[in-house]
Amino acid sequence: MRPPIASLVVLLLVVAALTVIGLDGIHAERVPQAVLNGEQQIAADTAQSVRTSIDAEASAVRRTAGAYPATSTSTPATALKALTSARKAVLGSALLEPHTGKLLAAGGKPAPLAGVDVAKAASGHGAIPPRLVTSGGTRQLLYFAEVTLPAQQEDANQDQNQVPSRTARQWLLVVAEALPTLTTYGDGRTAEVLDAKGTALATTTRGTAAPAAADSTLPATAARAASGSDRDTDASGSLLGADSGNRRTVAGWAQVASATGPGDTDKLGLVVLTSRAVPATTAAADYSGFALQAAGALAGLALLLALALHFLVQRPLLRLYLSAGRLARGATEDGPTAWEELSRPVPVHGFGELARIGRALESLRRQLLGESGPQEFPARRGPGYRALAVAGVLVVACWAVPMIFLLNRADTATAVPAPVLANQQARTEIATNRIRQSLDQSYTDLNEAAASLPGRDRAAQTEVLRHALADHKQYRSLYLLDRSGDITMRVGDTPLRTLVHVPEGGGITTVNTSGRIPAIAAYAQVRAAKGKAPAAGVVLFGEIDVKALNSILARPKLGSVWVTDSDNKVLAASVGYRAFQSLPESGMTRLARATQGAAGTAGSATSAVDRASSGPSVDAAAPLAQSGPTARLGWHVVTAEPAAALQLPAVQAEQRTMLAGILGLTLGAACLGWLHVVVIRPLRAVAVLVERLAGGDRRTVLHPVNHDEIGSVTRGLELMRQALAERDRAARSGHAAGASRSLRENTLQR
Known part of the structure; x- marks a missing residue:
C-alpha cells in the first residue's frame, strides 16, 4: 500500500523539478540558434556541392x-x-x-x-x-x-635473334x-572558398550583401576552426560576426572533404564560408516565472493526493488490518483472552470497500460471540475506491491537460523568424540544384554512350552499353529502341517502362505513370554516322535507379524532401513513400503550385510555415530547373522540416511544456493504476468474500493472494470462517443429540 502512494508523490515532485529545469533554461538570444544552425547547414550543403x-x-x-x-x-x-x-x-x-x-x-x-x-x-x-x-x-x-x-x-642490348x-x-x-563555380542562394548571402590559411580563392554574392556581412575576421576564424577539426570528415560550424544597428552577421563554415572515407578533396584543405546579415531579435523570452508556478501547482497537487490517500485509504486499511487480526486471534483462542479480543466492536472507517469490510467484520464478531446469526447485506452500494483512483487521475489531468494543449502554445505566424524561412528556402534551392546536376550528368553520360554506338557491330555496341552501365552506377538499365518503340538491345535490369514512345531529341522523362517504382530515364538520339554501320536502335534510354536519386535528397536538418512531377505526384523522396502519390499535406501542394509562376516562366522558390496535422513545419518548394534537359518537365522539389526540430525559444517552450504535462499525466496515472491493482482491486474482492461469510457462507475457502495488509486480512477471515464452521457443526451435532434423547424418552413413556 505504501509504495504506490510514495511513488506517486516522489514522481510528481520530480516532474515539477524537471519543469523548472527545462523551462528555466530557455532564453531568447539576439540571433536564435536555429538561424545559426541553418547557416551552418547551408555552408555544409555548399561545400558538398563543391566537393x-x-x-x-x-x-x-x-x-x-x-x-x-x-x-x-x-x-x-x-x-x-x-x-x-x-x-x-x-x-x-x-x-x-x-x-x-x-x-x-x-x-x-x-x-x-x-x-x-x-x-x-x-x-x-x-x-x-x-x-x-x-x-x-x-x-x-x-x-x-x-x-x-x-x-x-x-x-638495344638484346640479341637480334631474340623476340x-x-x-x-x-x-x-x-x-x-x-575552381568550380560557386553558386550562392538566398538574397544578401555571400559565399567564399578559402584555403587552409583563410585566403579567399573565390567569392560570390547573391543580391546586395549588407555592410554587416563584410566582416574581415570571419575567414581567418573559419579557417582556424576547420584546421582544428578532423580533416577526414565534413566538419562544419557556425560563427557570429559584427553588429550593424539592428542586424547581426551570421556565418557558417564547412570543410570540402569526404565524409565517407578518403576522397579527392581531402588534401586540398578547402573551406566554404557563407555569411549573411540577419535582423537581431529584441523580444525577450523568460519562462522561469511560468515554470515556478507550474511546478508549485504540481507539487501542491502531489501533496493533496498524498494526504487524501493517506487519510482515506492508508490509515483506514491499517485499522482494518489490526481489527481483522484481533478477531482472528479471538476466534482461535479460548478463555478470557478470546473474550477480550472479541468484546471490542470493529470501528467502521472510510467509505466504499473498507466500510463494507468493516461492517461485515462487526457482524462476524457478533456471530463469534453468539449474539446474532448471519446477516444479509444490500446489493446496492455507493461509490468505492475505484472512483477515488479515477478522481486522482482527473486531479492530475487538471494540471497536465492545459500543459499539453493550452499553455505556452507557439504562434506559427511569429514563432519562426524570417531568416529561418529564408534558410529553408535556400537549402531547398541547393537540394534542387544538386538533383538537377545529377540528372543533367546522367543525360550527358548517356549522350557519350549514344555517340559511341554508330559504326560498331552488335557485339561491340553491347559491350559499350555494359561498360557505360558499369561506369555509371546511377543507371539500372540501358536499352535501345527502334522506330516502333520495341527494345532491340538491353543490358542491366528489366525495364520498368510502360509508356511505349520514341521521343525526338534528348532529355529526361518518365517512362511509366503507375506502379510501385517510378521510372525516370534519360534518353538520347543515336545518330547514324555517314559511311558507317547503323546502330541497333534510334533512341538510347537509360533508366535511373530511383534509389540513387533518393540517396542524394537527404541532408541533415533539412527534413523530408520530395521530387514531384508537374501534377504534384511524388517521383522520389528521402523518406518512405508510394510512387505517384500526392504530397502528405495540402499546404505542401499549394506551395509547389506557387512556384510555377506565370505561364511560360520557370517560376521561383518560395517558403511558408504550415500548420500540418502532425504539427507546424517550415516548408519550401523550388522548381527543378530553369534550363537544360529537365527544364520543360515542370518538376518541383519540396522540403518540410518540423518546427519541433528547430531550436527556437517559443517552440522549445511549447515542447517542454507538453513534455512536462505528458510526463505528469503518465506517471500519475501509472501510480494510481498501480494502487488500483495492488490495493483497490483486492479490496473489492475481499469485500465480496467477507459479506458472503457474514451472510452465512461457510463453504468458500478464503485463500490469501498477496503478502501484504490485504493478504493478512484474508488470512484472518479464513480463521474466522473455520471457527464459525466448527461452531456450526458443533451446534448441529448438539441439536441432533438432543433430538435423539427426546425421542427415546417419549418412547419409554409410551
Missing part, C-alpha cells in the same frame, strides 16, 4: 584517359589534343613522362607544375588526387590521370582548371 563538382571532374578526366583508344603509334601531341578538345573548362594541359616528369606535350596555357613532384605523385597506388596550385596569382586545380599506350620496343619484348608505356595527363 561533388571536384570529384565529378576528377572522375571525368580519369574516365576520358582510360577510354582513350591509344595505339603504339600514338604521339603525345595527338593524344593530348584528343583528350582535352572536348573539355571546355580546361585552362591548360600537359602530357608528362611519369617517372622523370619530362614534358612530352602541352596545350592551352602552361600548366602550373612548379612545386609538384610528378614522379612521387605518379608512384602512389590508385588514383592521383587533385592538387591546388598557384598560377599568375590565381589558384587552380590540377587533375591527374594515367594514359596507357601499348608499345613494342626492341631493347622483341612487348611492354606498355604510360603517360601522365595533367589538366589545369579553375
Whole structure:
C-alpha cells in the first residue's frame, strides 16, 4: 500500500523539478540558434556541392584517359589534343613522362607544375588526387590521370635473334582548371572558398550583401576552426560576426572533404564560408516565472493526493488490518483472552470497500460471540475506491491537460523568424540544384554512350552499353529502341517502362505513370554516322535507379524532401513513400503550385510555415530547373522540416511544456493504476468474500493472494470462517443429540 502512494508523490515532485529545469533554461538570444544552425547547414550543403563538382571532374578526366583508344603509334601531341578538345573548362594541359616528369606535350596555357613532384605523385597506388596550385596569382586545380599506350620496343642490348619484348608505356595527363563555380542562394548571402590559411580563392554574392556581412575576421576564424577539426570528415560550424544597428552577421563554415572515407578533396584543405546579415531579435523570452508556478501547482497537487490517500485509504486499511487480526486471534483462542479480543466492536472507517469490510467484520464478531446469526447485506452500494483512483487521475489531468494543449502554445505566424524561412528556402534551392546536376550528368553520360554506338557491330555496341552501365552506377538499365518503340538491345535490369514512345531529341522523362517504382530515364538520339554501320536502335534510354536519386535528397536538418512531377505526384523522396502519390499535406501542394509562376516562366522558390496535422513545419518548394534537359518537365522539389526540430525559444517552450504535462499525466496515472491493482482491486474482492461469510457462507475457502495488509486480512477471515464452521457443526451435532434423547424418552413413556 505504501509504495504506490510514495511513488506517486516522489514522481510528481520530480516532474515539477524537471519543469523548472527545462523551462528555466530557455532564453531568447539576439540571433536564435536555429538561424545559426541553418547557416551552418547551408555552408555544409555548399561545400558538398563543391566537393561533388571536384570529384565529378576528377572522375571525368580519369574516365576520358582510360577510354582513350591509344595505339603504339600514338604521339603525345595527338593524344593530348584528343583528350582535352572536348573539355571546355580546361585552362591548360600537359602530357608528362611519369617517372622523370619530362614534358612530352602541352596545350592551352602552361600548366602550373612548379612545386609538384610528378614522379612521387605518379608512384602512389590508385588514383592521383587533385592538387591546388598557384598560377599568375590565381589558384587552380590540377587533375591527374594515367594514359596507357601499348608499345613494342626492341631493347638495344638484346640479341637480334631474340623476340622483341612487348611492354606498355604510360603517360601522365595533367589538366589545369579553375575552381568550380560557386553558386550562392538566398538574397544578401555571400559565399567564399578559402584555403587552409583563410585566403579567399573565390567569392560570390547573391543580391546586395549588407555592410554587416563584410566582416574581415570571419575567414581567418573559419579557417582556424576547420584546421582544428578532423580533416577526414565534413566538419562544419557556425560563427557570429559584427553588429550593424539592428542586424547581426551570421556565418557558417564547412570543410570540402569526404565524409565517407578518403576522397579527392581531402588534401586540398578547402573551406566554404557563407555569411549573411540577419535582423537581431529584441523580444525577450523568460519562462522561469511560468515554470515556478507550474511546478508549485504540481507539487501542491502531489501533496493533496498524498494526504487524501493517506487519510482515506492508508490509515483506514491499517485499522482494518489490526481489527481483522484481533478477531482472528479471538476466534482461535479460548478463555478470557478470546473474550477480550472479541468484546471490542470493529470501528467502521472510510467509505466504499473498507466500510463494507468493516461492517461485515462487526457482524462476524457478533456471530463469534453468539449474539446474532448471519446477516444479509444490500446489493446496492455507493461509490468505492475505484472512483477515488479515477478522481486522482482527473486531479492530475487538471494540471497536465492545459500543459499539453493550452499553455505556452507557439504562434506559427511569429514563432519562426524570417531568416529561418529564408534558410529553408535556400537549402531547398541547393537540394534542387544538386538533383538537377545529377540528372543533367546522367543525360550527358548517356549522350557519350549514344555517340559511341554508330559504326560498331552488335557485339561491340553491347559491350559499350555494359561498360557505360558499369561506369555509371546511377543507371539500372540501358536499352535501345527502334522506330516502333520495341527494345532491340538491353543490358542491366528489366525495364520498368510502360509508356511505349520514341521521343525526338534528348532529355529526361518518365517512362511509366503507375506502379510501385517510378521510372525516370534519360534518353538520347543515336545518330547514324555517314559511311558507317547503323546502330541497333534510334533512341538510347537509360533508366535511373530511383534509389540513387533518393540517396542524394537527404541532408541533415533539412527534413523530408520530395521530387514531384508537374501534377504534384511524388517521383522520389528521402523518406518512405508510394510512387505517384500526392504530397502528405495540402499546404505542401499549394506551395509547389506557387512556384510555377506565370505561364511560360520557370517560376521561383518560395517558403511558408504550415500548420500540418502532425504539427507546424517550415516548408519550401523550388522548381527543378530553369534550363537544360529537365527544364520543360515542370518538376518541383519540396522540403518540410518540423518546427519541433528547430531550436527556437517559443517552440522549445511549447515542447517542454507538453513534455512536462505528458510526463505528469503518465506517471500519475501509472501510480494510481498501480494502487488500483495492488490495493483497490483486492479490496473489492475481499469485500465480496467477507459479506458472503457474514451472510452465512461457510463453504468458500478464503485463500490469501498477496503478502501484504490485504493478504493478512484474508488470512484472518479464513480463521474466522473455520471457527464459525466448527461452531456450526458443533451446534448441529448438539441439536441432533438432543433430538435423539427426546425421542427415546417419549418412547419409554409410551
